[in-house]
Amino acid sequence: MRALTNTRVFRSVFRxxxxxSNRNRSLVVFSSFFLHFHPVKVRLRAIxxxxxxxxxxxxxxxxxxLTVSGIFLMFxxxxxxxxxxxxxxxxxxxxxxxxxxxxxxxxxxxxxxxLALLHMAWTFLRGAYRPPREFNWxxxxxxxxxxxxxxxxxxxLPWDQLAYWAVTVGTNLVAATPLVGQKIKLLLLGGHAxxxxxxxxxxxxxxxxxxxxxVLGIGLHVWRVRKDGGIHLPPxxxxxxxxxxxAMATTSKEAAQ
Amino acid sequence: xxxxxxxxxxxxxARAGADSARVVVVDFAAPELAGDLSDEPMVxxxxxxxxxxxxxxxxxxxxxxxxxxxxDAPLDAIADPTRTPxxxxxxxxxxxxxxxxxxxxxxxxxxxxPGLLIIALAVIPYFQVNVERPSLWESAPLRRLGLLxxxxxxxxxxxxxxxxxxxxSIVVPLWMVGVAMSTGALPWRGGRVALWLRTRSxxxxxxxxxxxxxxxxxxxxxxxxxxxWAFTIPWRDGIY
Ligand code: HEM
Numbered sequence: 099m100r101a102l103t104n105t106r107v108f109r110s111v112f113r114x115x116x117x118x119s120n121r122n123r124s125l126v127v128f129s130s131f132f133l134h135f136h137p138v139k140v141r142l143r144a145i146x147x148x149x150x151x152x153x154x155x156x157x158x159x160x161x162x163x164l165t166v167s168g169i170f171l172m173f174x175x176x177x178x179x180x181x182x183x184x185x186x187x188x189x190x191x192x193x194x195x196x197x198x199x200x201x202x203x204x205x206x207x208x209x210x211x212x213l214a215l216l217h218m219a220w221t222f223l224r225g226a227y228r229p230p231r232e233f234n235w236x237x238x239x240x241x242x243x244x245x246x247x248x249x250x251x252x253x254x255l256p257w258d259q260l261a262y263w264a265v266t267v268g269t270n271l272v273a274a275t276p277l278v279g280q281k282i283k284l285l286l287l288g289g290h291a292x293x294x295x296x297x298x299x300x301x302x303x304x305x306x307x308x309x310x311x312x313v314l315g316i317g318l319h320v321w322r323v324r325k326d327g328g329i330h331l332p333p334x335x336x337x338x339x340x341x342x343x344x345a346m347a348t349t350s351k352e353a354a355q
Numbered sequence: 356x357x358x359x360x361x362x363x364x365x366x367x368x369a370r371a372g373a374d375s376a377r378v379v380v381v382d383f384a385a386p387e388l389a390g391d392l393s394d395e396p397m398v399x400x401x402x403x404x405x406x407x408x409x410x411x412x413x414x415x416x417x418x419x420x421x422x423x424x425x426x427d428a429p430l431d432a433i434a435d436p437t438r439t440p441x442x443x444x445x446x447x448x449x450x451x452x453x454x455x456x457x458x459x460x461x462x463x464x465x466x467x468x469p470g471l472l473i474i475a476l477a478v479i480p481y482f483q484v485n486v487e488r489p490s491l492w493e494s495a496p497l498r499r500l501g502l503l504x505x506x507x508x509x510x511x512x513x514x515x516x517x518x519x520x521x522x523x524s525i526v527v528p529l530w531m532v533g534v535a536m537s538t539g540a541l542p543w544r545g546g547r548v549a550l551w552l553r554t555r556s557x558x559x560x561x562x563x564x565x566x567x568x569x570x571x572x573x574x575x576x577x578x579x580x581x582x583x584w585a586f587t588i589p590w591r592d593g594i595y
Contacts, residue, residue: 117401126401136404142396145404152411159412163419183433190430201423209419211448222479222562232480239477246448253446262434263443267453271465279466291436 135320137328143352144329149224153217154323157245158316160210165309167203175255177301179294182257207249214245226330234322241315244308251304254297265292265300441582442595450576451569457584458518472565479558490554496540507533524575528567536560 102108103116114125124138143149174193175185189196218238221227227235254265269292273283288295323329332352398404445453455464492499510529515521538545539553581587581595 120399123399123401127405133401133405136400138400139397140400140404142398145398145407147407152408155408156411156415159415163416180433186430197427198423201426201428202419204428205422205426206419208447209415215448219566223559227480227558229480235480236477239473243473249446249448256430257434258431259434259438259440260429260431262436263440264445264449267443267445267456268449271452271456271461274461275466276462292434 135324137324141328141331143331149329149331151216151220153213153220154320157210157213157217158320160206160213161312161316163206164203164210167199167206168305170199171203172305177255177298179257179297182255182297186256186258207252211245211249214242218242224330225332228330231322231326231330234319234326237315237319237322241312241319244312244315248304248308248312251300251308254292254300255304257297262292265296442580442584444576444580444595447573447577450580451572454524454572454576454580455522457580458520458522475561475565479562482558490539491557492539492553500537500540503533503536524571525568528564528571532560532564532567 100116103112109115113129114122117123117126127133127136127138171189174189174196176182186200189200193199221235221238250265250268254261269283269287272286273279275282284290286296286299287293288299334352444450452464452469455468458464459468507529511526514525514529535552536555538549539555543549545553578589578594579586581592587593587595
């Protein structure tokens with residue numbers, strides 16, 4: 099391993115040696131495009147499992163799994179009536195591991211909505227929504243809406259009875275908006291009924307527009323977590339013996355939220 | 356790093372029973388700057404945080420792979436606009452809304468209430484910032500108690516009489532939250548639980564109400580609704 103990290107090729111890619119010194123460990127994070135949204139050092143209290151349950155991080159993980167499995171699904175799927183439905187049948191009965199692929203994409207999508215809701219609830223209960231993080235909370239609400247929309251637009255794509263009628267319920271609600279409702283429905287469906295046009299629009303929204311919005315949003319959100327001072331931590335309460343300095347605190351516990 | 360003597364801190368000292376002990380509350384206002392100066396323990400992101408993230412990711416992936424191997428996603432008959440299934444249920448995260456549709460016309464259930472919910476969520480951190488210490492009940496507790504129950508009565512009226520049926524899934528959580536909240540105004544000292552309840556902020560209670568109502572509505576829609584959106588018992592009639 100050590101020898102490998104000293105080769106010219108490795109160094110041309112990673113720029114740092116084997117991470118056995120703190121300097122190199124810093125460089126692992128600092129010099130990587132993908133990792134540099136993390137600071138080089140973090141507070142020990144901030145990475146405790148129960149602090150965040152890594153719920154936000156797991157939302158990102160879900161999005162990653164969804165992107166990969168979604169790209170595979172796109173190879174087998176045509177957004178047209180009635181091909182869409184037959185492609186799903188083929189996926190389940192003909193394509194090798196097709197059922198698994200479809201299951202994974204579908205269950206991960208449900209998981210992501212659930213995790214985003216839990217992340218929101220836990221962030222709130224920890225008090226992390228308060229200033230200076232109030233705007234990141236607002237970005238979070240936006241991410242939740244986009245996540246649900248992604249899940250919802252994907253729901254139509256199999257073109258089965260479940261899909262068709264769930265989307266009918268939804269678009270009828272949209273149509274109930276005063277003044278602009280009918281117009282928005284027309285724009286969304288590309289017609290007055292759910293047909294070929296609607297399927298194509300939902301497909302484009304699901305595979306291109308909404309994922310791009312979500313990637314941007316997640317980037318902004320995670321960047322702001324760091325800019326707002328890292329994970330929110332409650333103040334510490336320390337009891338000091340008479341005349342002691344702070345470093346000699348005898349007990350230390352977190353103040354109530 | 357800021358130090359301040361807090362109400363909470365002095366209570367802590369009183370409990371310890373040592374007048375001579377000093378209690379400080381250490382608040383890291385700008386931890387990225389204070390981090391290295393304070394004695395807050397720090398660790399290297401690599402390996403400590405990155406390894407934890409990797410483990411969390413692998414655990415999630417394993418779970419999802421196992422679920423995908425043992426359960427199959429539903430695929431119904433091909434879409435048929437002439438044949439409406441009964442009930443036509445949306446995915447679980449919309450069943451709360453669909454449940455509301457049972458009580459209200461689509462403008463209210465599908466546009467007004469979800470719109471208000473999203474706006475309320477977005478503005479929650481902007482109003483009444485940090486009312487936790489001193490507590491809600493510090494000054495004029497009786498007046499605030501009166502205001503609270505006035506607001507609860509108004510909201511109850513709206514959710515009981517503005518629809519064909521009272522929306523119990525919203526009203527009952529409202530009352531429960533109101534009762535839990537009011538314990539803070541009572542003149543008893545109480546134990547740890549009472550102290551905890553007394554120091555919750557107003558946004559906390561509002562959020563709790565949202566959370567419990569939304570969960571109740573969703574669970575009702577998921578487990579207890581069948582054909583014609585009639586009430587069903589899941590262990591007797593099954594889940595639709
Ligand atoms: C697609 C959905 C989302 C993703 C991918 C995401 C991602 C993240 C990540 C990676 C973190 C770092 C801490 C952690 O892992 O928990 C975080 C923190 C945070 N998130 Fe989210 N999030 C999402 C949705 C939301 C929602 C719906 C809200 C609230 C309405 C929200 C509000 C926050 C706040 C306030 C923080 C800062 C927490 C702190 O400083 O302790 N996020 N998010």
